[in-house]
Amino acid sequence: MRLDVGPVLRTLARQPAVFTTLVLEVAAGVASLTALLLAASWYGVIGAKPTSFDEQNLALVSSYTPGADEDAVAAEQRADLARVRATPGVEAATSVDTSVLDDRWTYPALFRAPGSRRHQIGWPVHTDDEAPRALRLAPIAGVMPEPRVGAGRSDDSGPVRSAVVSICVAKALFGSAPAAIGQTIVSDQTAPVRVSAVVANVTMRVPFMPNAGCVAFLFGGAPRDHEARILARAAPGQRDALVARLADVFAGAAPRRWVDVRALDSDDSQHHRVGHGLATFLSLFGALVGVIAQLGALAATSFLVAQRRRQIGIRRALGATKADIVTYFLVENAFTMFAGSIVGLVGTAGLYVVMRSYFNGLAVDVAAIVLGLVLFWIAALAATLVPALRAARVPPGVASRSP
């Protein structure tokens, strides 16, 4: 088998327009395939992004209590919290007005330091003093609120008393975690409140949102609502048993109410499903784009083979082996694939710059790019091999036939 690139180069040089369009076609395929895989990788990573909570032993009780009598609704919700706390196996339980499993849309809040132009977009979470224990929030700076004993322990019907902010809020507004302690923050949704502690960033909203980890836990009263959520911490390894017990506790809830008990597992959340669904869908789409590009290549190469039968016959008559013929077509394809891949990767670089403004925190996933290229090359090889093998079967006698 001889690897003679001269004839290949001469063929390509004879048809520069064909060569150029083929290179552009490959480039478009490579660029779109790698961009799709980059996006798929981003969705996969974001969808699986950890919340930073110790989730393994958390259960979530969500309820909706209808009624125009707000005091009665609030009393029923407080009674729910008391029932959860009294359930055997509950180490701590806290009320929250949102959870990582939330699949509804919501508006972010704009946190500000009074008298300062600094601001940070984030997500307020109204909760009570049990939150540090239930969510295992550990302070980076400051002191966490202690659960109050007595009648006021879980009512939290008064104004917001204090805030625990995640580190990104602290840094944006005050420069550092220690500097935030004792400072006041305010937002369009909440009255001024003092920061008592700073914790690591945690995700309480869908992680696709920018600043998803920027959270302010607000301790004290929350706006009254028909909806309520309670996060309950079980003893290690006891979550399933606790979920079953809580389901029993709320099985007899008034029929007009809606109560849902489940393990708090962000893998079971809407954002996780959407993230993984998009990653899968875009990968399938990438494969489809690859197939489309190679079908086009297959058609054009098949045509070339059919048209070059006499030329191939002459080469065979002059001593070229079947392997030489196959190599000829593979080398011809490799040249255009190589040039197309280079141009395509330049296109990918351009697309990456554009993508960064749409995909928050998009990283260059070299593995996804290499995978895309390898798949494209394998498909191109396969698309060329079929007609090339057909060409190799052309007998030398074809050369002597009239066209």
Place this chain on the structure above:
Amino acid sequence: MTSMSLLGYHVRLAVRSLRRDPGVALVMWLSLALGNSVWALAAAEQLRFDGRDVSLSPTLHQVEVLRPRDANAVFEDGAAGNPYLAPVAIHARTMHTYAEGQALASSGVPARQSTGIRAEVVVRGPEGGAEARVARFTNAAFFGMFDRTFAAGGPWAARDDAGGTGVVVLGFATGRKLFPRGDGVGRAVTIEGRRYHVVGVLADYQPLNAPWQLLIWGGFEDALFLPLGDFDPLGAWPEEPIYRTPPDGLDRAALLRSDALFVMSWVDLPTPAHVEAYRSDLDRRLGPGRYVLRSLDQWRRAFPMPATQLSFFSFLAVVVLVGGVFTLARFLLTKGLTRAPELGVYRALGAPRAAIFARTWVEGMLLATPAALLGPLFQLPTAFAFNHLVKFVDMPLELSRLGVLVGALVPLGAAAIGTLYPAWRLSRTRPTRYLGMG
């Protein structure tokens, strides 16, 4: 030769050319059709995201109440560069406070008006357990103003707007879920523990980004519709108010009297006289210069959907489309150049350049046209996969008339342009090329 018979002649030649390599032509059709399906899916999703798949009366109008800049202005300032902040900016400018909504609803101008508030309620059908669903509290005019069609029944009467009559309209999905046999009208459901009679069930899903409810972050459609007058008696809590300043209390009453925005109001002003009358009414209620009254078209221009990740994928679909055009062009070039001696014979026999040009162009269009028509059809399985794998909202992506048109016509237009170069290139074949035959 008339132009029609000339076209027929070129079509016959092009068909003959394609029939010489039927397998290759088939693969090309398949390749282009699959490529078009990628484009068609992206176009359909972009159209529904932009709210372009909704055909509404241009006489609809909306009022923006001009307010002093507040903390929310930062969302507006940053909206251009951040797809997640733009919805806040749009809603902050297009929604009203409870008091404003009430004031607008009580306008004395004889025109159809719609006031809407979204809130979650607990619904129980004749069978099955209670479920929390999003309801729209609105008035009877809403359904006609926004061209909502009914699968069965119809809207409640205008006199029911005041509430207390126990009537409800079910959205398409809710109707199908609660009454799978389609016999919901006239039957009862329990909402917030009260008995309601179903007077109508809608015929289709809500558009994704309808002007009356932008859902560009993903969300739920209006699952059911209740008279606006029931909003207070049920104690419904508005969904996601946009706070401008924290309310002076934590209860519902404090929220309703606050400057939080959660009411969407529209009015149908069919004639210039209606517009003038309504302006006079607004001048009296809000004060001259304190509002902007926009028609639907003006509203769409003033509040365009922000660029999102979907915009990027649409751009990528354009890249795929361009790649398809290159494929077509390359195929025609390859074919034409390898048959250059044959073309030389045509030229030597007197065929003008225009004939070679037309024949090649027609051949390209014969490849592109079936592929363009098949593209939206091939989109069906990809849309099915999209709806099942990526259920980011509860309104599935479906084929719309506009989606099919855009999905088919744009690739056809691209192919028509992309085929020009190979047609021109091959028309330059010199008559002497026939000497190179063999």
